[in-house]
Amino acid sequence: MNFTFAATKREAQGTGASRRLRRAGSVPGIIYGSGKPAINVTLDHNQIFHLLRNEKFHSSVVTADVEGSKEAVILRSTQWHPFRQQVLHLDFQRVDANQKLHTKVPLHFVNADIAPGVKLSGGIVSHVATEIDVSCLPADLPEFIEVDLKDLALGHSVHVSQLKLPKGVEVVHHGEGDPVVATILQVRGGGEAEAAAPAA
Incomplete structure (x- = not known):
């Protein structure tokens, strides 16, 4: 567009x-x-x-x-x-068509409803990041980057290194480590309820 x-x-x-x-x-x-x-x-x-x-x-x-x-x-x-x-x-x-630009691009999260951590374990998705810094030529700038959660289990996370980037696009990472962009958390109270059931 x-x-x-x-x-x-x-x-x-x-x-x-x-x-x-x-x-x-x-x-x-x-x-x-x-x-x-x-x-x-x-x-x-x-x-x-x-x-x-x-x-x-x-x-x-x-x-x-x-x-x-x-x-x-x-x-x-x-x-x-x-x-x-x-x-x-x-x-x-x-912007210059021949020079890389550095900007932020939004993250679009998909398949959260079928993620094992949500569908089977009753967890909730926590969006730790909603955008990411990238570097690319203007012609390669994506409107968004998709984050697929279909295989994410409870307590697991998607990290920056796991993102599928379009051709010509690089992540500009500040600091050390591999930042988390999304994780599936246990619903508060769920664990205590399950633990109390056998005792009852």
Whole structure:
């Protein structure tokens, strides 16, 4: 899916200027990277709000149409109002088709309902991680990475090293060890109930 959003260059900067833009239904933002000067832009709040509701927009290379000049970018950060459904500011980074990018990709967990630890042992799935850092060329960026739980038993976990990554995609791992992304836990109270049954 190819996302495109419209943006216009903005000259006025500062808190007051940003406040006026938001009152007018616009969102201030910035586009930077790829050795080019950063440009301050203004976006339509309604358009960008609906795009942000789509998970794929957060992990895809998207097109910024800045007054007719189109650039490939990825969303780097979003600032939201503390309690209103209002976007306050957006940061986009330009991408180069020939240079690897480093970004986060969501994890999609499948087959939890048929996992032995759930179906046979009555456990519950704990999603330890919901996204993962990856490095790849823009053309290889996946919308998500699937985590198959169909063989997971109670008390067992799926680790980063067990993920099936698309071609050209590498995990960027910080720190030591092999982090857990999901595990199946015993439902609290289940063990005590089973232990008490023979005694009764």
